[in-house]
Amino acid sequence: MRTITFSIVLVALFAFSITFFGQVSTPSPGIGIPLGPLVSGTDFSGSYRWLNHQDAGLFTAAGDIADWGGIPLNDAARLYALSWPASRQTVKQQQCMGYVPPYTWMSPGNHRIWEERDPATQRLVAIHYWGQIAQVDRTIYMDGRPHPPAYAPHTFPGFSTGKFEENILTITTTHIKRGWIRANGVPQSDAATVTEHLIRHGDVVTVFSVVNDPVYLSEPMSKTSIVVRQAIAPDAWLYACDDSEQILGRKNDYVPSHLFGQNPFAREYAEKNKLSLLGAFGGRETIYPEFLGAVKDTAAAEAAAKAKMLPSGPQQNSRAPDPTPNDGNIHVFHVTGSVYLLAGDGANIAVQVGAQGAIVVDTGAGKLSEKVIPEIAKLSTKPIQFIVNTSFHSDHVGGNKKLQAVGADPSLTGSFFSNQFADAGQGATILGQQNVQTRMQEQKPPMEAPPSDTYLEDRRRKYHNEEAVEIFPMPNAITDGDSVVHFRRSDVIVTGDIFTTTQYPFIDLKNGGSLQGEIRALNFILDRTVYRNDEDGGTLIIPGHGRVTNEWEVAEYRDMLVIIRDRVQAMLKNGASLEQVKAARPTADFDPRFGATTGPWTTDAFIEAVYVSLKNPPRSAN
């Protein structure tokens, strides 16, 4: 008994000492495995439903066209929204678009929150969220882990970390896909970061969110939503989406949109609700009390609203951060399966590894090849066996010579070719569409290490490292020698500059590029991709520049090009000159995401490429 009592005293003293010193120390990330907080703070576990006592009728997938009052959207976002018809949702890849935070909270289905605790320590590892609508599967990590690098894929729920700030759960989310601020056309860009503060009072949880979107908001959008805890858990948790709806006969380069200034429904909401059109169009001024005074002069307000229907002001540069690391180092990212991304030396480098030698798709600018080579060596004990060039552009082939030199192609050594070429198999074999070789050799001086193994129209295929690998030539897209590479078991497509997340496509008219070929190539990629769930996951894409994606971003890119094409085409039909087309700013709604007023590939240069492509279509477009 004495022993028991003594033990109790010890336990109590221990508890006291913990209190005295304030808290049990939690190892910080980087020192060891983060353990998360010992106490969780407010417990949010339970089933919830969104309460429509405010913002009635504005739940997800709802809202009238031009019901944007109270959203601090910028001019580009408004133009985007005015161009958006609800019929856009009939486009295959738009049918199962997911929902992004914080908009998810306004979905009318059921919401569930539960904790994940380490079974041994009972420390809080994560808080999970499941939203019935769009089947949002979200994890909020509470263990102090860092957010992924900028070149990692985005998802609709994004990547979330959380911490308790007194009685409030604060969630920080990055890596979110382009989604909706409101699903009546107001976009939230993939550059947005979101902070959500969950405040619980009894069964009522107020979600106070702040969206920072440098692309489509002129100031952070703060907002509350309310969800109410349900005493009895409902049984409806699924909302299966399948993009099987088809409109027969529709071409895959058709994307519904309104031309600037021609949305027939732009006034409908304001007129129906007897409110100022200027207010209905939203903008930062509409969220402040002063706005009521600003619309007292109805004639001036009407004129201001009309002006907002068309692009105005100077061209905008992209405000989305470039995810490419530019620190003089090579950054390696495991994409999935046997495929890795090496970022940091110009264009993205993809590496497939296995029991055989590595396949490298593109070799970067060549400025950091000495760092690229050891990174590949860490991934593969075998030498580089094949190099595939997706283009002849120098940022894709700059490392050819050095990477080839450290490689070897044992499939040639001792083969028929050994009799013909003394160096057969010495060094990696470089593959590319024939025009890559031609263009590299045409340069003055000729570019080093052009492809020696070339192809023309048909796909090249290899079964390498236990994986089917297909190389598809894409005629007249960025150039006349582009290729995309599909690693089929890993299910990763490397697109070269046909798709980037950083700029408008660099359509190289002088070297055989065209808008038509570019759109066709994007559609080709989309014909090979499969998403896992509501446009997330599945086939992953390594773009020529920028971050890893899946099909969603490719589809968005395709849609953007089709919309811009249709605008320029409409102007061409009216006899517009190139200068008139540029002045009309047909890319205005996309410029804060992809535009550039300086540098090697400006918005004006892109518009010119579109204009010339449409005026003088390449033969392959017919």
Add this chain to the structure above:
Amino acid sequence: MKRSGLVVLIVLILSIKGHAQGRGGAQGGRPPTPKAGAPFDMTGYWVSIVTEDWRWRMFPNKGDYGGIPLNPEGRRTADAWDPAKDEAAGEQCKSYGAPSIMRVPGRLQITWQDDQTLKIETDAGRQIRLFRFAAEGSKGGDLQGLSRAEWELNGPGLGFAIAGGGVRGGGSLKVTTTNVRPGYLRRNGVPYSANAKMTEYFDLVKETNGDTYLVLTSTVEDPTYLAQPWITAVHFKKQADASGWNPTACVVR
């Protein structure tokens, strides 16, 4: 020995709880005043950010009571609203009462009137709300009614706890308002009655960029006109000064 050990344990656990009470805890004297014991500072100027219920707050129209769970009597009364009659009767402020004023776009100035009373002044409609922490004071009966306030500090909960006992610091301001003169939930004649009771929670949120917000969650219960409690939230952004403070008279439409 057994008894003495248990006594030690109890004393120590009590000491843990005592340490854990955190800010506002009395240091052996009288409990602090509500002003001194406030878990956060609400004073200053705040501007309403109208991103919720924008249409209804900025441009309310008669008969547009979307979102409010009115009962049939509430709908009938809202549909019968005659703004001209209010104007003629000098009742311009009926939509500026406690259950609605915080949703009217405008600015707040929050100060401590005294150690027991938090004062909220609005520039829209020039209203004054007094949150009384002490039992004595107004009986209500006017537009702003009687508002009883209390700090809801984050406690340790009922479970066994170590490492601070789950105490997280901070808390919320809870305000319960009753005895209001009948008025409108929106500036379009949607009614509330003298039976209305409103419970409000004020929480402070700080963003990493330095922006500070006051988040207000409120529940209005009114058996006369509502079929169920009306639960909403609004928020205000802290201002560095009185910029934009623009006292204006009540307007009916």
